[in-house]
Amino acid sequence: MARTIIPFGPQHPVLPEPVHLDLVVEDEKVVEARPSIGFIHRGLEKLVEKKDYQEFTYIAERICGICSFIHGQTYCQAVETIMNLPVPPRAHYLRTIWGEFSRLHSHLLWLGLMADALGFESLFMHSWRVRERVLKIIEATTGGRVIFGTCKVGGVRRDIGPEAAADILKELDGIESDMREITRVFLKDRSVKDRMCGVGVLTKEEAYELGCVGPTLRASGVSQDMRQLGYAAFHELRFEPVTRTDGDSYARCAVRCGELFQSVDLIRQAFARLPGGDIAVKVTGNPNGEHIARTEQPRGEVVYHLKANGTKNLQRFRVRTPTFANLPALLKVLQGCELADVPVLVLTIDPCISCTER
Amino acid sequence: MGYFTLTRLALKWALSKPVTTRYPFEPRQPVPGSRGELAFTKESCVYCNICAKKCPTGALVVNRAGKRWAIDRLLCIQCGCCVESCPKKSLSLTPSHGTIAITKDREWF
Numbered sequence: 001m002a003r004t005i006i007p008f009g010p011q012h013p014v015l016p017e018p019v020h021l022d023l024v025v026e027d028e029k030v031v032e033a034r035p036s037i038g039f040i041h042r043g044l045e046k047l048v049e050k051k052d053y054q055e056f057t058y059i060a061e062r063i064c065g066i067c068s069f070i071h072g073q074t075y076c077q078a079v080e081t082i083m084n085l086p087v088p089p090r091a092h093y094l095r096t097i098w099g100e101f102s103r104l105h106s107h108l109l110w111l112g113l114m115a116d117a118l119g120f121e122s123l124f125m126h127s128w129r130v131r132e133r134v135l136k137i138i139e140a141t142t143g144g145r146v147i148f149g150t151c152k153v154g155g156v157r158r159d160i161g162p163e164a165a166a167d168i169l170k171e172l173d174g175i176e177s178d179m180r181e182i183t184r185v186f187l188k189d190r191s192v193k194d195r196m197c198g199v200g201v202l203t204k205e206e207a208y209e210l211g212c213v214g215p216t217l218r219a220s221g222v223s224q225d226m227r228q229l230g231y232a233a234f235h236e237l238r239f240e241p242v243t244r245t246d247g248d249s250y251a252r253c254a255v256r257c258g259e260l261f262q263s264v265d266l267i268r269q270a271f272a273r274l275p276g277g278d279i280a281v282k283v284t285g286n287p288n289g290e291h292i293a294r295t296e297q298p299r300g301e302v303v304y305h306l307k308a309n310g311t312k313n314l315q316r317f318r319v320r321t322p323t324f325a326n327l328p329a330l331l332k333v334l335q336g337c338e339l340a341d342v343p344v345l346v347l348t349i350d351p352c353i354s355c356t357e358r
Numbered sequence: 359m360g361y362f363t364l365t366r367l368a369l370k371w372a373l374s375k376p377v378t379t380r381y382p383f384e385p386r387q388p389v390p391g392s393r394g395e396l397a398f399t400k401e402s403c404v405y406c407n408i409c410a411k412k413c414p415t416g417a418l419v420v421n422r423a424g425k426r427w428a429i430d431r432l433l434c435i436q437c438g439c440c441v442e443s444c445p446k447k448s449l450s451l452t453p454s455h456g457t458i459a460i461t462k463d464r465e466w467f
Binding site (some may be wrong): 058120140143181 | 364367377389390391393
């Protein structure tokens, strides 16, 4: 059988992100996928030489348009560790709450995109209807819809008052009930299951050896979640990583559905234990030292490496994003799949190319 | 395995009011607390230049001698850094997104 190369992306109706794959196909079977990335490289890491370490929080937040808050949080945590800043507990709890809201809206966005990739347009619209309710809470508490802008070195910029907290918890009940309705369709419907069950199976060993992170890793049965490191307020909250053992596209979808309810539970726990006090400390001086910070984004573990030499600009800044870690697994599952399954498989790792290329 | 699992949800929403609005015929109501357009109060400003120094994008320009303050709306990212640093509380962020910038000129006050 003659081999043909079919280009997939960088602009593709299913994918919102510019990843390009050269698919080597034999008949309708994909034999090999060759990725090429670099379409939206912005040189953000180099900007540490131009912007001072406090201004750089804004740039760190803009590395990604979906998990922006956790990028800013990871950066601030790294600088705070280098500078030994005593961040108030209330700031840690508020960061946890906003981080989980960020996970909620990211997973709901992914569910919508997945429904769209399956051709299930009405489910796509319902997923985004629920996401809009989450975005309204985020906008009212932080001032932004996806770029929160509330995290700063030394704490947070805004507080959530008791009245606003009560309103949020009430709205959260409605959101949870809406999410139950839509996740039921994702997990039970025949048309969804037909497209996802047994498609793109990644065994536990393969997922671990290829260095997968986040829901892609947990769907293969590895119970690893960076929130277990106990950063921010996670060391005081009770949760278990959501895992599945099948390792197929359906398992990856089920993990994300499970994480929606886990995030709602974590937000409730954080509000119940929210301590009083300040939300930020005064920051003086410049950082001097080196630190590696790891946090759990909606897509998986993100690693920040910061090196400072006592001046107002950092010396070195490097990010390892979850999509970069999940790309080898994507190439593995694409080998031998049907051409029609490629969009679904690419979406199951929840690719965020703007993060990856920075 | 379920069949027609979306039917209940589809029927419920077929009989309910849509969640979407008929924008731009129905204007979007700004969410209270949203970070929108930067507003400047000329009367209380002492032209100390702190806002321009703190602005991470360099969107603000202060002319101390001429007692004038300017903003490049296309550069402003509505972060609120200047609002926090203003000693006279002359700056504030309105929840409304304001008018669209149509020129690259700075807006002088």
